[in-house]
Amino acid sequence: MANLGRKRIMLALLAMLLTGLPYLADRLAMPDLVSLGTQIAIYAIAAIGLDLLIGYTGLSSFGHAGFFGLGGYVVGILAFHAAEGTAFVGLVPGATEAWVAWPAAILVSALAALAIGALSLRTSGVSFIMITLAFAQMLFYLFVSLKTYGGDDGLGFRRRNGLPWINPRDDVAFYYVCLLVLMIVLALCHRLVRSRFGLVLLGIKQNERRMAAIGLDATRYKLAAFTLAGAIAGLAGALQANLLRFVSPDMLHWTTSGDFMVMVVLGGVGSLVGPVFGAAAMVLLQSWLAQWTEHWMIVMGPVLVAVILLTRRGIWGALGGRG
């Protein structure tokens, strides 16, 4: 019970801190805090999607960045065609409105996840890790090679996607949009993991052979989870594109997939809230280390190794939270 109380308090504190962040940034005269907060919220969304796989289904996907980047590129490419007045492959006109671009990003990422998942789920264990990595890297090479959309250099666009009543130039407003999306994703996933579907996923994670023996065709459920995680990553990618008004193959790079896995494990696998802490820890640690030295990765790498070797349940576990 003490744990439950502490968990509630931590959650309330986190919610207050996130809600009041722009005010805090203003008072402390640290305007960077708002963009850091936005980055945390976006990474947290993607990491929650990955936690559905790692923490709830037992699928260690190493290709999450592929869907994240794909969602970003959908927003970028639609904006590009809107600006040029042309159409994607001569058929799909450009778009700058969020209500078009964001669902499109979710849809495209979900479809890609469906296809890649259908192939990757033919294997399991280490092969699954390697294959998801390779397929995501395939998407990376695809965007590197598309010179029309900037190739290696990436693709910038002038303004964020339009949302009703919101000034696209207002960074604080965009922060709140991302925070709201994070809350919605958290709430929906919270419902999901307690539903019949969620229990099946948890069962698959614990003992897939047993699930087959009680009549479950696990592959369909794993594929559904993989597709859903891809869709969530696509949404996060769409927000990321809006944050920077720029997309590049870096979004799909395999190290980004690694970062997402780190966030999930760092925060606490299988807890949904954990990835939020993991994303915050990762973003803050990176930005803090980067202030000290340009060689911040020489510290980040060993920190990561130490965290994996020495801790078992992540930040959220250490705070006394569970599930």
Place this chain on the structure above:
Amino acid sequence: MIPLLEVSALTKRYGGLLACNDFALSVMPGSLHALIGPNGAGKSTAIGLLSGEIVPDLGHIRLDGADITKIAMPARVKQGLTRSFQITSVLPHFTALENVAIVAQIRAGHSFRCWGDARRDRDLTDPARAMLDRVGLGARAMTRAEDLAHGEQRQLELAMALMTGARMLLLDEPMAGLGQTESQDMTALLAALKGSVTILLVEHDMDAVEALADRVSVMVAGHVIAEGSFAEMRADPAVRAAYLGEAA
């Protein structure tokens, strides 16, 4: 009367080893049929083939007259054929109740339903509770499966298998690892089930086989060498030869 489970000419080869060689078996509805044999006779392979986990090289498996040889394990369960495992295989982080309730859920379909708290769904928990009572685990419903005693886990395993609504149960050594009292409890439990569900029992505990089995098949080197009542098998010279040196 046609057999509920009918197996003919089932063959499975692993490299040079014939794990199952022209294996044939008929289990009549409502009976408890024991499959015994020395270690390495291929009993586990046979269960794997019958449940659909292993694909045979040759032969046919019929359930209630319908050929199920090419059907995968989850689909066989839906047709009423369920196996249990020799090594206890429950969902360790779920409570006993959740372990059984998820079987009820899979049986009902609707596992893509994404809303509602499934743990509080009485359509699932009520039948699961009743099943736990039936196997004598009612008082342990809220205990995590990994915290149950070994004997209780075996009972839970049986409850899960029954909850699939199986007509035909394949029980792979349900007494494995049980103490004497626990074995007797499990024997009593299976005796109570007899008649309501057809059972193929693979078992090393000969006291249990003697107490329970209507018919006994003896498997040696992947092949059924003899079949009959327990007493007939005990008297059969070929069976005695096969078991020589084994504590039977």
Place this chain on the structure above:
Amino acid sequence: MTLLFEQLLNGLQYGVTLFLLAAGLTLVFGIMGLINLAHGSLYMIGAFVAARTQAATGSFLLAVAAGMSVAAVVGMAMEATILRRLYARDHLDQVLATFGLILFFNEAMAMIFGRQPMMAAIPDFLSGAVTFIPGVPYPIYRLAIIAVGAVVAAILYGLIVHTRIGMLVRAGATHREMVRALGVRIGLLYTLVFGLGALLAGLAGAMVGPLLSVQVGMGDRILISTFVVIVIGGIGSIRGALAGAMLVGMVDTLTRAYLPTMLKMVMASTEADGLGAGLSSMASMILMAVVLIVRPRGLFPAHG
């Protein structure tokens, strides 16, 4: 047609490089059950050390020896301090910890050698070309790499068929308990096996120095290709690693050589160059997808 012959040899040579990496990775996975992302880092270390040694001493053989031994020593040190704590962990922990090691090694190489790509020279005794088909000279250096690969493959074959280590590989990862029953000094054995894998990675890195630019991150890209090789060949199988490496080497090299030209027949030249390069990078992954559809466990699945 003459170009095709040249490209086939190039594919063979790239396949050999991939094999040297895949063999070590699959050996470590087969015996210790460890997935080691930092394997590519050992290749990078081998390349950097060799390139710097060659620049300093002018001796290519010394450079290769230095690249191999430094990679092996770093690999064994890494195994003894960090990786052996991961054998009992799940693959997710192994991936993340070795991901941390990659970040560390990439940055360490950048700090020691700088971010400017380095280029090593082809040694005199291996420079020049031989002519198999009149009018088609082929560089001796690349032939030498192919020869080294053949020798290594033969040695590994002997090792696996005739020694105890080989028996462990053939037994597969699922029989690791058996290894303990053999009464060998497991800790030392594991370190040595890991050292062997690292040695091969270092050798691959040292040999590609004169062909590619040596730079930070070179290990990551080839690591992913190595994964593709292993998945195609069947994880844990050396024979699969060889077959997968040759396939990937050929497919990658041939698409890189011919795809842009073919695309130029149907689209604008600049577009075709970009897309052709991208598609040929993707070709081996597409091959992997096809193999997965036909044989989910790879071409030569290991036992168990």
